[in-house]
Structures are given as C-alpha cells and as structure tokens.
Amino acid sequence: MEGKDEKISTASTGTGGAERTFKIVGTRPIRHDGIDKVTGRARYGADVSLPGMLHGKVLRSPHAHARILGIDVSRAAALPGVKAIVTGADMPPVKSKTEQSGEGTTNPRHLSDNVLAKEKVLYTGHAVAAVAAASPHVAEEALALIEVRYEVLPPVLDVRAAMRPDAPILHAGLRTQGLEPASDAQTNTASVVRFERGDLAAAFAKADVVVEREFDTAMVHQGYIEPHNAVAQVNADGQATVWVSTQGPFEVRHFCAEILAMPLSQIRVVPAEIGGGFGGKTTIYLEPLAIMLARKAGRPVKLVMSRAEVLRATGPTSGSHIRLKMGATNDGKIVAADATLAYEAGAFPGSPVWAGAMCLLAPYDIETLRIEGFDVVVNRPKTAAYRAPGASNAAFAAESVVDELAAKLGIDPIELRRRNGAREGTPTPAGPRHKRIGLLEVLDAAQAAPHAAAPLGVPGSATAAHDGSGANGAASVKRRGRGFAVGFWFNAGLQSSATIAINPDGTASLVTGSPDIGGTRTSCAMIAAEELGISVDHVRPSVADTDSVGHTDVTGGSRVTMATGLAVYEAAQDVKRQLCRRAATLWKIAPEQVSFADGHTVAAGGEHPPLSLAALGAKLSRTGGPVVGRATVNAQRATGAAFAATMVDVEVDLETGKVDILRCTTIQDAGRAIHPAYVEGQMQGGTAQGIGWALNEEYVYDPEGNLLNAGFLDYRMPVALDLPMIDTVIVEVPNPGHPYGVRGVGEVSIVPPPGAVANAIAAATGVRMTELPISPPRLLAALHAAGVHATAAAR
Amino acid sequence: MSKKTHVSLTLNGEATEFLCEPRQTLLEVLRDELDLTGSKEGCATGDCGACSVLLDGHVVCACLVLAVETDARSVTTIEGLADGDKLHPLQTAFLEHAALQCGICTPGFLVAAKALLDRNPDPSEYEVRYELAGNLCRCTGYDKIVRAVLAAAATMRDAAPRVRTGTTGT
Numbered sequence: 008m009e010g011k012d013e014k015i016s017t018a019s020t021g022t023g024g025a026e027r028t029f030k031i032v033g034t035r036p037i038r039h040d041g042i043d044k045v046t047g048r049a050r051y052g053a054d055v056s057l058p059g060m061l062h063g064k065v066l067r068s069p070h071a072h073a074r075i076l077g078i079d080v081s082r083a084a085a086l087p088g089v090k091a092i093v094t095g096a097d098m099p100p101v102k103s104k105t106e107q108s109g110e111g112t113t114n115p116r117h118l119s120d121n122v123l124a125k126e127k128v129l130y131t132g133h134a135v136a137a138v139a140a141a142s143p144h145v146a147e148e149a150l151a152l153i154e155v156r157y158e159v160l161p162p163v164l165d166v167r168a169a170m171r172p173d174a175p176i177l178h179a180g181l182r183t184q185g186l187e188p189a190s191d192a193q194t195n196t197a198s199v200v201r202f203e204r205g206d207l208a209a210a211f212a213k214a215d216v217v218v219e220r221e222f223d224t225a226m227v228h229q230g231y232i233e234p235h236n237a238v239a240q241v242n243a244d245g246q247a248t249v250w251v252s253t254q255g256p257f258e259v260r261h262f263c264a265e266i267l268a269m270p271l272s273q274i275r276v277v278p279a280e281i282g283g284g285f286g287g288k289t290t291i292y293l294e295p296l297a298i299m300l301a302r303k304a305g306r307p308v309k310l311v312m313s314r315a316e317v318l319r320a321t322g323p324t325s326g327s328h329i330r331l332k333m334g335a336t337n338d339g340k341i342v343a344a345d346a347t348l349a350y351e352a353g354a355f356p357g358s359p360v361w362a363g364a365m366c367l368l369a370p371y372d373i374e375t376l377r378i379e380g381f382d383v384v385v386n387r388p389k390t391a392a393y394r395a396p397g398a399s400n401a402a403f404a405a406e407s408v409v410d411e412l413a414a415k416l417g418i419d420p421i422e423l424r425r426r427n428g429a430r431e432g433t434p435t436p437a438g439p440r441h442k443r444i445g446l447l448e449v450l451d452a453a454q455a456a457p458h459a460a461a462p463l464g465v466p467g468s469a470t471a472a473h474d475g476s477g478a479n480g481a482a483s484v485k486r487r488g489r490g491f492a493v494g495f496w497f498n499a500g501l502q503s504s505a506t507i508a509i510n511p512d513g514t515a516s517l518v519t520g521s522p523d524i525g526g527t528r529t530s531c532a533m534i535a536a537e538e539l540g541i542s543v544d545h546v547r548p549s550v551a552d553t554d555s556v557g558h559t560d561v562t563g564g565s566r567v568t569m570a571t572g573l574a575v576y577e578a579a580q581d582v583k584r585q586l587c588r589r590a591a592t593l594w595k596i597a598p599e600q601v602s603f604a605d606g607h608t609v610a611a612g613g614e615h616p617p618l619s620l621a622a623l624g625a626k627l628s629r630t631g632g633p634v635v636g637r638a639t640v641n642a643q644r645a646t647g648a649a650f651a652a653t654m655v656d657v658e659v660d661l662e663t664g665k666v667d668i669l670r671c672t673t674i675q676d677a678g679r680a681i682h683p684a685y686v687e688g689q690m691q692g693g694t695a696q697g698i699g700w701a702l703n704e705e706y707v708y709d710p711e712g713n714l715l716n717a718g719f720l721d722y723r724m725p726v727a728l729d730l731p732m733i734d735t736v737i738v739e740v741p742n743p744g745h746p747y748g749v750r751g752v753g754e755v756s757i758v759p760p761p762g763a764v765a766n767a768i769a770a771a772t773g774v775r776m777t778e779l780p781i782s783p784p785r786l787l788a789a790l791h792a793a794g795v796h797a798t799a800a801a802r
Numbered sequence: 803m804s805k806k807t808h809v810s811l812t813l814n815g816e817a818t819e820f821l822c823e824p825r826q827t828l829l830e831v832l833r834d835e836l837d838l839t840g841s842k843e844g845c846a847t848g849d850c851g852a853c854s855v856l857l858d859g860h861v862v863c864a865c866l867v868l869a870v871e872t873d874a875r876s877v878t879t880i881e882g883l884a885d886g887d888k889l890h891p892l893q894t895a896f897l898e899h900a901a902l903q904c905g906i907c908t909p910g911f912l913v914a915a916k917a918l919l920d921r922n923p924d925p926s927e928y929e930v931r932y933e934l935a936g937n938l939c940r941c942t943g944y945d946k947i948v949r950a951v952l953a954a955a956a957t958m959r960d961a962a963p964r965v966r967t968g969t970t971g972t
Contacts, residue, residue, distance in 0.1 A: 037897045044905035045893040047840015047880035051906060054839035144825065230940045232844040232852055233906040282842070282906025283940050314845040471927045525903040525941065684900035688942055692903065695943030719849035719938060727931040727944040 023443075023741025023748030024679060031537040032747060035684045038529040039548055040280075052236035052252035052279040053311045060238070061090050063300050063310040064146035065293070066136040066153050067320060068128035071162035071386040071712020072175065075126060075155060078136060083152035088145035091303035092153070093296065094136045095125040099268040108258060111392060113290070117355035119266040121389050122295050128157070129177055129354035130386050131713050132319030134292075139300040139308045162386035162712040166328050166351045169195040169385045177354065177384045197356030197382045200364050202436050205375030210343035214334025218411045222404040224761075224779040225705030226326035226351060229393045230696070230724050233282020234317045239297035240307040247274045247298050252281040254288040254522055255561035260553050262291045263298060274298075277552040278522045281562075285696070286392030287322040289561045315717040323706060324393035325350040325358045329404040331367075339418045341409075341427045344373050348401060349381040353389040358382045359397030362497075365437045366758070367401035369495040370424065370446055370650065371409075372433045386712050392563060394693060395496040395754035399700060399761055403779060406492035406762025411775065420491050420766070421459075425450045445676030445740030446493065446650040452736045453491065453652045458672040463487040463656055470669055472731035484662045484797040487669070488771025493652045494758025498751040499564020500642035504557025505574035507535055507582050509634040513621030514545040515582075519571050520559025522550055525692075525753070526685040527567040531575045533681055534747070538579035540606025541620055557639050565649065565751030568681055569742075570642035576746055582636030589630040590618055647742025647750035651675040653694060653763040659771045661797040664787030666702055666768060672734040673759075678742040678750030690756045691733040697760025699725045705780050809873045813838075814882025822869040829853045829864035832879060840880035840909045844938065851937030854910035855879045861917040861936075880909035883916060891961070892916060895954035896947075903941035911937050915951045923959055927952065 043049040080092045103116035119125075124135050136153050140146035163169045163177070176193045183190055184198040211217060238250040247269070253259050256276040264271045281288060293310040300308040312321070327350045334343040346367055350358035364380035413420040428450060429435075431443045453459060464470070466485035508516045517535050521527055532546040539546075559571065587601040590608035594601070600611040607617035627634055656670040673690045680686040703723040707715045716722045741748025761779055768786070769775045774793045778785060790796070806821040813836070822831050829846075832838040832855070844850035846865045853864040856878040864879075883890045892915050895901070902908045911934065918925060918933040925933065930951050931944070939947060 035900070038900075040905075041897040041902075042889075044902055044908055045889065045896050045912060046884055047838070047909045049905055050839070051842070053843065054833075056834075056837075144823075231904070231906075232850055232938055232940055233842065233904070234844070281904060282844075283904040285940070311843075314847065314850075472931055474928050526900070684946075685903075688900055688903055688946060691943035691945045692941045696940070718847055719845050720847065724938060724940065725943075726935040726938065727948060728935040730931075730944055732927075732948070733943045733945045 023743045024746055025741045025748060029537060031533045031543055032679065032681050033683065035682060036529060036533065036543045038526045039532060040523065040528055049280045051233060051282050052238065052250060055238045055250040055279060055309070057238065057240060057307040060307040060309055061139040061141060061304055062143040062146050063137055063139045063297065063308045064143065064150050065134045065296065065310070065316065066150045067316065068124065068131055068133040068135055070128055070157055070159050071131050071164070072160040073128050073157035074160060075124060075128060075135065076158055077156045079154040080136065083138060083149040086145065086149050086152060088141040089138060089149045090141070090306065091139040091300045092136060093299045093303060095123040097299055098123055098266065101266050111359065111396070112357060114356070115265045118262055118291065121355060122266065122292065130388050132316065132388060133354065134320065137296040137300055139304050163195065164386055164708050164712055166326060166349045166383045166385060169383050170349060170381065177386065181384065195384045197352060197384055200361045200380040202364060202376070202378045207343060207345055207375055207377050210375035211334045213336065214342050215337040216412060216415045217332065217334040218408050218415065219332035220408055220777055222329040222331070222407065222777045224327045224400045224403060226323050226387060227700050227704045227706070228318055228323040228722065229285040229287035231283030231285060231287060234312040234314060235288070235292050235321055236311040237293040237297040238307060238309040239294070239301040241298060241302040245273055248277060249274065249294050249297060250277045250279050251294055252279045252288065254281065254284040254563050256522065256553050257520065257558050258289060258561055259291055259294050263295050267295055267298060275552055275554045278550055281522050281524055284524055284562070285394045286396060286563055289392050289563050292321055314719060318717040318722055319714050320388050322391050322393065323388060324396060325352065325390050325400065327351065327400040329400065331404045331408050333408045333412060335412050335416060337416065339416055339423055339426045341371055341373050341412070342375065344368055344376040346378045349383055350397065350400070351385045351387060351390065352382050353387045354384060355389045356382055356384055358390055359392070363397035363401035365435065366398040366495050367405050368436045370429055370493050371427045372429050373427070376436060378436055387706070394696065394757045398494060398496055398758045399697060402492065402494045402758045403761040403765065406759065407765050407775065407777065410766040410769065421450055421454055424493055441648065443740065443743050444648055444650060445738055448738050448740050449493065449650050449652050449674050449676050452738050453654060453674045456654065456672050456674065456736055458654050458670060458734060463489060466658060470731065473667055473669065484660060486659050486661060486771040487656060488767045488769070489654065489656050490763040490765065490767025490770055491652065491654050492759035492762035492766060493650060494755055496565070496649050496755040496758060498569065498646050498649050499566045500570055500644070500646040501560035501564065501566055502639070502641050503559045503571040503574040504639045505571060505578040505637070506556065507578045507636040509582060509620065509624055509627065511624045511627065513541065513619060513624040515539060515541065517546050517548040517575065518551045518556050519548070519575065520551055520556040521567045521571040522562045524562055525688060526682060527571070530568040530681045530685060531572055534572045534575045535579050538576060539582065539620060565753035566642065569645065569745060569749045569751040570640060572681065572749060573642050573645055573745060574638045574640045577638030577640060578636040581638055582634060585634045585636065586623055589623060589627065589634065592630045593626060645744040647678050647744055649676055649750050649752070649755040651755040651759055653697070653759040655760070655763045655767050657764065657767040657771055659768060659786070661790060661795060664783035664790065666781065666786065668698055668730055670731055672736065673756050674736040674738060675752065675756055676738045676740050676750060677752045678745065679739055679748035680737050681747070681749060683737060686737055686752045687735040689752045690735045693754065693756030694733050694760055695725050695730055697757040698730065698764060701761040701764035701779060701781060703780050703782055807870050809870055811872045811874065812876040814878055824868065824870055826869045827865050828867040828869045828872055831869040832864060838879050838881050842906050842909060844906070851914060852907050852910040854913040854937065856913060856917060859920070861914050880913055883912055890916065891957045892951065892954040895950040895957065899946050899950035899953060901942065901946040901950035907937060907939045911939065911947055919955050919958060923955060923962070925955060
C-alpha cells in the first residue's frame, strides 16, 4: 500500500501566523459529529419526520422545450389522499434582476421559473406542478392524473448549436450583456466577458512555438449521494419553518422569501445534516414547493427527489467549448495567449464562464493575452455551482496546451510552469495582481514528491490497487504515461457569524451558521480551543438555524474554515477581553493589567495567581453574568487564493480504450492546515471528482433532449476499484490576510486532474485528447484514428 | 391501497414485527415505519449502496428488497453494528482515519465492510476496493475509507483468538 502524505511548511515574511507555535491547530482530533455519523444517528433532511406530515412529489416536463398551454389538476385533486396541488400559477410575480449570491449571481425571476415553470418548460425534468398526499405512493399516482397540454418546440442542446444565428431561442427577451456595441437581437448568449492586454498579433509574431487547440467538455453533475430534500411547516399566522439539507440556510431563506414574497422574519430554515453538496446545494428547488404545499394543506409536507430527478433537474455544471492558442519563445517564455470560452448555462443565464475566463491562465505570467467568454443558455437543467465552478474546464484546456508547448520546446513540463509561474505581484488575467500565493512552492513540492522519482513500472503489472489482469494481462497492449497539471481557484470570503458561550465549568459552546460537510464543526472548534487554551473536546460546536445565529453565507467557496473560522477567532478574542475584565473585577485591578494566556487570565506583575477558564467560569455569575463572545465578519479582504497540482500515472489499454489510474499525487497550498486529515480529505475528494470528470462522467442526451443516463449505473462516477490511494502533499504558504494563514482547501484540487489525466494519456500513447470525458469509446476511436493499435504495440 | 401484510423477523438481534404493503421496500419500512433512518436512500436502484444492510449475513441493497421478503429472516442495519456504547472496530477506524466527510454513505460502507471482514479477515487493498465497489462515496476519493477498513481488519485480527477456525482468509 502506497501512502505518502507529507506536509511542507514555508515560513513567510508576512503575518498569517507564521511565527506562532500552535497547540491544537495542525493536530487530528476526532470530529464532534463523528459518533452520530458512524452509528446512523445523524439526522439528514430526508430523516426529518413531523406529526401529521404529508409527502410531496413533483411533476416534471417530458419535453426539453415547450410552451405550456394549460394544466388541469382536477382529476389529481379528486384522488383520495391528495391534500394539495400547486402549479406556477400559484406563485407571485417576481421582478427580473441580477443579484450577487454566494460565488455567483442569481436572478429571482429565473429562480422562480426554475422552481415551477410558468409559460414555458426549458428542459426535460423542469418542474411544472407539485402534489402533497398522504403517502409518497399516492402523490406519485396523483402526478399521473395531472394533464398538461404542451406546444412542443425544437430544443437546442449544446453550446455551439445554441450560438448559431438560426438556433431556437429559449428566452424571447434575452439580450447579450457586455456586448459592444449593444445589440437588440434575440439570442441565447446571455453575456460576454472579455479580458485583453497588449498587442496580440505582435506577441504571437515573436513566438517560436505556437500551439492552438479546440476543446470540448461534457456537462457533469456534482454527484452528491444525498438527493435534495425539504420538509416545511407553515402555521396559520404564516410563520414557516423549513428543514433542509443545504449548503446555505440563509440563502434558502433569502431565495424563498424573495420568490414567495414573504418577509425574511417569517421563514426559519433549520439546516439538517447534509449528504454532500459540492456547490449543488447552494440554490433552491424543493423548498418553496414544500412551503406552498404545506400552506395549502395546513399540514407539514416532505419532498425528497429521486436520483433521476437529481440528475435531470439539479446541478450540473457547464459543458463547454474552448479554443486556446498559446505562443512561447525557445527559452521557454510564454509570450501570448488567445482564448475563447463558451459555457452552457443550462436553461437560464449564469454559467461560471466568468470564473473560467479568470482562472484559465491565472497560474501564468503572460504579458499579452486576450480571453473572451460566452454564457449561453441551452435546453438543459440550469447549472449550479460545482467545486471551483468553471475552473476545471478552463484548466483542462490551458494545461493541455502548456504540456504540448513543453514537449515542443523540449522543456520539462514542471520546469516550463516554473519559468512562467505567477507569484506575488503578477497581474492576473483580469487585471488585479496576485497577493502572496504558493504556486512556485507547489511546483517545488511536486518535483520533490516521491512520485516524481518513481518509475512508471512495466505495463500490465499489478499494483496495490489493481490486480494487473484487466481485460487480459498482456503487457503488449498496454501503455503507461505520467501527466502533470496545475490549477488555480480564488477561494471566497463572504460573511460569517459566530458566538462562543463560556460554561460555568470552563468549557465552551460554539455556534456558527455554516453547515458542516467535511468536518468544519471540528476545524472551527479547534480554532476556538486554540484561542481559549482549552481542549478541543471541551468545545461543543453546533450549526444553528437562521433564527439562532447571525447571517452566514454558504458553505462553499472553500470558505468555512477560513471565514467562519475567522469569525470564531474574533469571537474568541471577544471572550478573552470579557474574561480579562471579569478577572480584573475579582482582583480589583484595572482591566488593562490583565492579560489572557494559555487558558488563564493573568495579572500583570504576578500579584494574583492566574485563573483558569474553569475557575473563572464558576465565578461568572458573581462578576456580571454569563460571558458570550460574538463576532461577525465580511471576510472578503482575508481571502487567499489557492493553487494545486496533480501528478498522475495512467495505464491505457490499447484494445479497449480503458484508462486505469495507477498512481496519483495531489499537491496543494492550504496556507495553514487546521486539521490536516480533513485537508487531505478535501484534496483526495476533489482529485477523485476531477478524475471522474476526465474519464467517465457526462450527460448524454438524445436529439429530443431526453437525458439517457439519469442514474448512477450509467452516470459513471468513480468507485473504489477505479482509484489508487491518492497521495497528498500539503504545502503551507500562509495567507497574510488570515490570523492563522488559512487559505481554504475545498475546491482547487478538482481543477488540475482533467488536464493531468489527458497529459498522462498523451505521454502514454502520443495521442492528444481534446474532448472530455476520455471514455473508452472516445479514446479507442482516437487511438485508431492516430494509427495506435494494440497489434502495433506488440513489437 | 392494498391490504397490509404481517412480517416477523429478527432485526438487529431482536424479534420484530411490522405491517407493510406488498409494494413497500425494506428500505421504506426501515426508514418510514420503524424509524431506523440510518440506512440512506441515494438512488433506489441498487447503484449507490447507501442503504446496504445484511440479510441473513449477506449484503443487500434494502431498496431492492421488498419488506415482505424479510419474513422469518435476519436483518442487520447500521443501528445494529455497535454493541450498545461499544463501537464496532470499523466504526472506530472510520473515525480515527477521518474516513467520512458528509457521512451519508458511511452507514452503507460500514455494513458492507462488516460483511467483507466477517468473510475475509485479512483482505488486501485490492480486495477491499473490489468488495466495496458497490458503495459510492463522492467526498473522500476512497483513500481514507480503504485505509480504515484495512486498519479495522488488523485490529480485529489482533483481538481475535490465536487459532482461527475460519476457512476464508487470503
């Protein structure tokens, strides 16, 4: 069993806690919610059950593009056991506008139209009605009795077709934003983003080597194992409570209030445990339906999606078409880049193409460039955020082209990246300069990793994770190769709140508003424990509902340990200030003569023995009452961007086109790893998703727009047998904007794998794959087209 | 709605009875009728393994078993894995190795891994990956899960009597 997990610290001249010695940060305590999660006691959204609860189901469009002519629910309503039915006509009108939310933008009109279609359905699976009944089976029977009359329209299913002048139009009123000069023409292109600097023609003229390629990537789903769910209860006074597995309880409250025209104070959102999100649970689908049905029925209503509904109507992230041309001089300097990105937004505007455009070349210092991005609507589900949204598509293109440049220049691929690597002060493609970043340290760590020096091994031989047999064990039909790629992600800041209450025995209770998906309760508790000088077991962390904690933005953007952690850090400072005042009262000295160190209040001059948190806790009632520390932060200025690299060895079976992952190492700058095991977990999980994206995952539609693989059997995510151990190297280049140097670790590891896998396949076979996923049929066809045959390999 | 059927079985070691419709799956009855919500529904088509339970000692997807089929049989769910307050070594290993993130797949993995170790107390990494390939995890990349299962196997071998009578093993 391979197992190389390393941690490399780099001292920084800045702050970021580089000079500090930690007691708890950097250790690996067992998570506070662990026992609940290994015993089946943890309550996820679908586990919530209320007295008198009804069960809801959603009727979904069988057409990819159609006008709704009429909906007749009378037969369904007459079915015994049916208690409420809602359609788009039950929803209040909502103004169209663009507002910032989480890592992207949202238009409440589009949100409302996605929750329940009004005039048109825009993808197969688009919700048109919802039913609440005594049992899920009765609700399902009722769906079959709802009659919807459609005028079926021609669909447009992929980004290139949607951009053609004669393409069917999804939204009659859509005009391209960002176009100069503005156009009043009907279009499927919702917006254009453009970054440009320098004289492109002149820069390419200076290049000795130019590589130009076009790339296509398939639409993929986040693939969380827990389907979307919502339980709502609405009282006679209009007060609503929603229990839901979500990354953003405050976003759920905000979106529901907006599209149902309710005041925020009338909605309480209780975050249940959440079974994965990866960005896909930062928006709403079922929540408003549950509220409307519960209000109509006068009873609580629970809605849970099937897996097919999840795949047909939630997520996914954009399929894309990217053209990229890069030029370099013989000494290995990249001098020019020209890129065009077109991303599928799904049925409504808002793909992450802006992020793709900003991330595409962010790892490189390139003086002259032009990047243009198009956000394009198609008759597919509205895309949602997916782990470093938009960046993986872009990096697949950039890292493939950089790899080809390296080969043409005869320069080691890591070395070429180092020569052109961005560092502090390098302008990003969008203009603003990089702050302190750790790309070069990541490259150093990659070159020093045991993987870099390990031989590829004999094709067809066994490894720990593979028995080596495959379709047949003949080495002659297998080829091995190693690939490398890097990736960039901004990491989000956004807002967080936290409170810390000191208990009479000196333990603490910590409350935040960040749903815990990967152990952030514990990473936040570690920060509180570090500051208060108590054991992490003496901090009880909980995730509160929207009435019980201040506004807290999504668990997303790699932000919880960084931003909510910052709120926890600040709340702990507040606690310490209050404790010092309490000790001063007890000691009858001035507050400024008291300091806090190692879990004790300490009097200047040592005239009083230090008081432990436990000793002081017992005296709080006599010195003014309970101590509760609180903090709210907007962490935008505290953010630290992240870089990751993936090194991967593959074995290609020339007879079948199947690619096995033999060895994989992910190297990532965490800034500071609060809980290294959870940092490794994020790195490994993102890498696995990136490998699935590279090799197998894709939405497959027929020409009518029916999703042909709406299940886990055919939407093929990696299983344990598809992967080896994923070695990790945590690099720590502290983020000067954060007191501990934390950058955030959740997302960036998904960015490099598609490029790394494609580069490894190119190294193994000499064939450059420009289309994702590199599934066996696609690779086999490309190998054959290039004349790479199994027989030819058996020299 | 059809007439309900009476089912009596051994559930997590205890004699249990319930009434169910013939169309109800074991998963639906466990979760909605018996309040055993530890088994999760990820797909309802037998592809994700989140609802893995033991039926007479064999791993099955509870979403693919009709509840009426369990009459006079033995079912073990995640709720039956620990011995009171004493966690099963697999549960301890999952915690110590940080083998879960969101935790939704964890009950299914633990049940499937128990079945594996009951049958094969000393699996190789490849065997663990092969046997657990019916359980999807989207968070971990499986690395820490595989390590936890291997570690639990070692713990259980150390704790077991020196002379084993099992015939499986590797």
